[in-house]
Amino acid sequence: MIVTTAELFRCAYGKYAIGAYNINNMEQTLGLFRGCAQGEAPFIIQISRGARKYADKRMLEAMIRAAEAIYPESIFAVHLDHGDEETCYDCIDSGFYSSVMIDASHHPFEENVAITRRVVERAHAKGVSVEAELGMLGGVEEDIKVEEGHSCLTDPEQAKEFVERTGCDSLACAIGTSHGAYKFKGRQSIHFDVLEAIFQRLPGFPLVMHGSSSVPQEEVRRINAAGGKLDPSACGVDENEYLPAARLGVTKINIDTDGRLVWTRVHREYLRDHPEDFDFRGAGRIYMAEYANFIAHKSEKLGCAKQLESVRKSILAQRGGNA
Numbered sequence: 001m002i003v004t005t006a007e008l009f010r011c012a013y014g015k016y017a018i019g020a021y022n023i024n025n026m027e028q029t030l031g032l033f034r035g036c037a038q039g040e041a042p043f044i045i046q047i048s049r050g051a052r053k054y055a056d057k058r059m060l061e062a063m064i065r066a067a068e069a070i071y072p073e074s075i076f077a078v079h080l081d082h083g084d085e086e087t088c089y090d091c092i093d094s095g096f097y098s099s100v101m102i103d104a105s106h107h108p109f110e111e112n113v114a115i116t117r118r119v120v121e122r123a124h125a126k127g128v129s130v131e132a133e134l135g136m137l138g139g140v141e142e143d144i145k146v147e148e149g150h151s152c153l154t155d156p157e158q159a160k161e162f163v164e165r166t167g168c169d170s171l172a173c174a175i176g177t178s179h180g181a182y183k184f185k186g187r188q189s190i191h192f193d194v195l196e197a198i199f200q201r202l203p204g205f206p207l208v209m210h211g212s213s214s215v216p217q218e219e220v221r222r223i224n225a226a227g228g229k230l231d232p233s234a235c236g237v238d239e240n241e242y243l244p245a246a247r248l249g250v251t252k253i254n255i256d257t258d259g260r261l262v263w264t265r266v267h268r269e270y271l272r273d274h275p276e277d278f279d280f281r282g283a284g285r286i287y288m289a290e291y292a293n294f295i296a297h298k299s300e301k302l303g304c305a306k307q308l309e310s311v312r313k314s315i316l317a318q319r320g321g322n323a
């Protein structure tokens with residue numbers, strides 16, 4: 001069942017977070033649906049501009065619809081990740097996306113407000129929700145690289161003003177995380193003081209945490225043991241901080257890099273251990289199973305595992321009540 005992010009947020013707010021995972025190909029899509037079926041978790045599928053270029057937006061939509069037919073019990077929303085204005089409009093007009101992210105956070109505040117406001121008007125006219133961003137995460141995001149030291153945390157007072165002036169439905173906040181495998185060196189921690197200040201000014205309003213991969217040391221070690229060259233000192237968000245963040249209004253947690261690490265580890269090890277093999281389905285089969293286990297594990301950490309049936313009941317009741 002395809003639902004809206006707004007419906008999922010109403011179920012989860014203040015209690016747990018919904019995992020938002022990027023998809024780019026068939027193996028990732030099937031692994032995601034399988035993992036959420038295993039963990040009985042609702043989820044958000046994210047499509048980036050890069051994914052739309054790589055796989056073609058029609059292929060992505062067709063894969064999602066096929067996966068839904070294969071996993072009819074699944075409950076998920078479809079969301080544009082890090083959109084610009086043009087891509088947001090394309091997704092809003094498509095009728096397939098239930099929400100879009102307009103990422104105008106690299107512009108000055110007033111411009112960010114104006115761009116976000118325009119997208120909100122077009123989106124709400126079609127019943128689509130809008131995630132906006134204020135503050136700047138470190139790391140790589142689409143084609144923009146924010147150097148360490150140039151990221152800036154979200155200002156809580158500005159966040160309140162931004163939400164009131166734009167009418168956005170959720171807000172991605174910079175609270176210390178960053179995109180990619182090369183997160184800040186040493187232990188990276190969420191700035192709970194900043195998050196709490198935002199939560200106090202925007203009670204009941206869904207917040208989004210980007211750059212939430214945990215970059216497991218063991219995964220990095222295995223990739224490097226199989227010929228990879230990843231920086232062994234990289235480390236991500238402590239998974240045990242997902243739930244405390246959820247209790248402070250973080251309702252959507254974005255995870256992409258960790259899944260890429262699973263793909264890289266499986267394929268490097270498989271090719272190392274099966275030098276005679278040239279059937280890509282050998283590694284693909286293992287990857288789908290491993291990715292599914294990885295997603296089921298994340299659902300436990302996010303608190304959304306085993307929530308599927310209560311979410312189904314609650315959304316059907318919401319819809320029934322609104323009919």
Ligand SMILES: O=C(CO)COP(=O)(O)O
Nearest residue numbers: 180210211212213256257
């Ligand atoms: O924020 C993300 C996608 O929008 C993904 O973050 P990671 O790079 O930490 O997985």
Ligand SMILES: O=C[C@H](O)COP(=O)(O)O
Nearest residue numbers: 048050051141142179256
């Ligand atoms: O934040 C970005 C996501 O990890 C998506 O990455 P991508 O733009 O390379 O598809």
Ligand SMILES: [Zn+2]
Nearest residue numbers: 103105133141
């Ligand atoms: Zn951004």
Ligand SMILES: [Zn+2]
Nearest residue numbers: 179210211254
């Ligand atoms: Zn992101």
